[in-house]
Amino acid sequence: MRICVVGTGYVGLVVGVCIADQGFQVTCVDRDQGKIDSLNAGMVPIYEPGLEDILRRVSREQRIRFTVDGASAMAESDVIFIAVGTPPSSDGSADLSAVLGVAAEIGDSIRGPVTVVIKSTVPVGTASRVRSEVTSRTDHPVNVVSNPEFLKEGAAIADFTHPDRIVVGTDSAEARDVMQQLYGGLVRTGRPIVFMDNQSAELTKYASNTLLATKISFMNELSRLCEAVGADIESVRMGTGSDSRIGPKFLFAGAGFGGSCFPKDIRALKHMGEEAGVELQIPNAVESINRRQKLLLGEKVIKRFGGDLAGVCVAVWGLTFKPRTDDVRESPALVLIRQLIDAGAVVRATDPEGMVEASEMLADLAGRVEFVDSAHDAATGADAAVLVTEWSEFRNPDFLALKAVMRSPVLFDGRNVFMPGVVEQAGFEYH
Ligand code: NAD
Numbered sequence: 001m002r003i004c005v006v007g008t009g010y011v012g013l014v015v016g017v018c019i020a021d022q023g024f025q026v027t028c029v030d031r032d033q034g035k036i037d038s039l040n041a042g043m044v045p046i047y048e049p050g051l052e053d054i055l056r057r058v059s060r061e062q063r064i065r066f067t068v069d070g071a072s073a074m075a076e077s078d079v080i081f082i083a084v085g086t087p088p089s090s091d092g093s094a095d096l097s098a099v100l101g102v103a104a105e106i107g108d109s110i111r112g113p114v115t116v117v118i119k120s121t122v123p124v125g126t127a128s129r130v131r132s133e134v135t136s137r138t139d140h141p142v143n144v145v146s147n148p149e150f151l152k153e154g155a156a157i158a159d160f161t162h163p164d165r166i167v168v169g170t171d172s173a174e175a176r177d178v179m180q181q182l183y184g185g186l187v188r189t190g191r192p193i194v195f196m197d198n199q200s201a202e203l204t205k206y207a208s209n210t211l212l213a214t215k216i217s218f219m220n221e222l223s224r225l226c227e228a229v230g231a232d233i234e235s236v237r238m239g240t241g242s243d244s245r246i247g248p249k250f251l252f253a254g255a256g257f258g259g260s261c262f263p264k265d266i267r268a269l270k271h272m273g274e275e276a277g278v279e280l281q282i283p284n285a286v287e288s289i290n291r292r293q294k295l296l297l298g299e300k301v302i303k304r305f306g307g308d309l310a311g312v313c314v315a316v317w318g319l320t321f322k323p324r325t326d327d328v329r330e331s332p333a334l335v336l337i338r339q340l341i342d343a344g345a346v347v348r349a350t351d352p353e354g355m356v357e358a359s360e361m362l363a364d365l366a367g368r369v370e371f372v373d374s375a376h377d378a379a380t381g382a383d384a385a386v387l388v389t390e391w392s393e394f395r396n397p398d399f400l401a402l403k404a405v406m407r408s409p410v411l412f413d414g415r416n417v418f419m420p421g422v423v424e425q426a427g428f429e430y431h
Helices: 010-021 033-040 051-060 070-075 097-109 126-135 156-161 173-186 198-229 233-241 262-276 281-304 332-342 355-361 375-379 399-405 420-425
Strands: 002-006 025-029 064-067 079-082 114-118 142-146 166-169 193-196 313-317 346-350 369-371 384-387 410-413
Touching: 002 010, 002 070, 010 025, 010 051, 010 064, 010 079, 010 156, 025 070, 033 064, 051 064, 051 156, 064 070, 070 097, 079 097, 097 114, 097 126, 114 126, 114 173, 126 142, 126 198, 142 173, 142 198, 166 173, 166 198, 173 193, 193 198, 198 233, 198 262, 198 281, 262 281, 281 332, 281 384, 281 410, 313 332, 313 375, 332 346, 332 355, 346 355, 346 375, 355 369, 375 384, 375 399
Parallel strands: 002 025, 002 079, 025 064, 079 114, 114 142, 166 193, 313 346, 313 384, 346 369, 384 410
Antiparallel strands: 142 166
C-alpha cells in the first residue's frame, strides 16, 4: 500500500512519519516549499518531542519522502490522507477550503482506485462533500473514510502509536479492510478500531474535544467559587478526580485553554447546532467561561498594582498554549500580555520553544515586549512574575535567587503548580 499524506503540520507530519515507521511507503505533501525543504534536509519545522528521531530513521530507510508536487504523489498512491488545516471562518464554522481544494486535486490526479482518509477535523457532512468533489473529476472508484485524529501536541507520537481507540467512519467494507491493514500494527495490544458511519465519526471528534474543554471550564468556573467561599480548587480537584467515573485528567483549573483545536472546534460545534436548528448550550457556556478565564490572571495583576501598570515590569513565564509544544495559537499568554501592555506595563517574556512564534503573533507590540532566554532573566528587575504555561523548567525555580534579582517578590501562579507555603517561606507574595 502506497500512502500519501497531504499537509505536513502538527497532525500530517506525525501521521506520515509514524505510518512510515510501521513499514509503509509514504509521500508527504505540503504546499509550503520552506517546510518541504527543511524536511528533506532532515529538520522538523515544529517542536514535537521524539519526532525528529523517527523521521531520521524512516528517511535513512527510504520509506518517506517530501514534496510540493501533490499531483504526482496522489497519482501513485492507494491511500491519500487529508491533514490540512480547518481554521475557523468569521461565522465560527470550519473553513473547508483547504480540504475541498485537496479533494479537487485528488480527483484531477489519481490514476486508479483510492481510499481518501479525512484526518482533518471537519463538520458533519464533509465526507460526502469530499466524495462529490473527487468523483465529479474522476471515474476511478473512490472510498472516503472519516478518521479523526485525537493526538495531543507534546505527546503526539505516543498518542498516535498507542491510541485509546481509532475512530473510522465508512460505509464501505473494502475501506474498512484498508483501514484495518493500515492500523493493524497500532491496535495489536487490543485497543479498538471503532467503526461507524461517516457522520458519527465526524461528530465524535467535536464531541471529544468539547467534553474535554467542558471539564476544564467547569473547574475554572469552580475555582472562582473556591476563591469566593474559601475552598481550595486543588483539593476539590483531587477529591473529584479520584472518582473513577470522573477521572483525574483535564480537571486542572488555570489560565484558560488555548491551542489550535479546542477553541475552534467548540465554535464549529456551536455553528453545526445552529445550522441544524438544535440549540447547544454547553459549547456556548464553555466558550464564554474560557473567554472570561483568560482575562482573570491579568485582572489579578492589574488589581494588585492598583489598577495602573505604568512603570511596572512583569515577567511572563510561558507563551505556548501548553508545555512541550511551540504552538502559541489562542494561547492565554498572548491575551495576558496584551492586557498587561494595555494597562501600561513593560513585559519581559520567555518560553523554551515558542518565542519565535509568539513574537510573530505579537509583532504589533514590537518594542513593548522583550523576549529573553530564561525565567531568571525575565524576572530580573521585575515587579511581578506570572507563570502562564507550566513547562517543567519553570516548576522549581530557585526562589531565593529570584527574590534577589526581582524589584518586588510577587508571584502569580496561573497553573497552581507552586506550593504556596514554600513560595511564601522564600519571602514571596503568592497569588
Ligand atoms: P497545521 O496548520 O499545523 O498544518 C496544516 C498544513 O497543511 C500546513 O503545513 C499547510 O501548509 C498545509 N496545507 C494547507 N493546504 C494545503 C494544500 N492545499 N496542499 C498541501 N498542503 C496544504 O494544522 P494541524 O494542527 O496539523 O491541523 C490539521 C488538522 O488536524 C486540522 O483540521 C486540525 O483541527 C486537526 N487536528 C489537529 C490537532 C493538533 O493537535 N494540532 C489534533 C487533532 C486534529
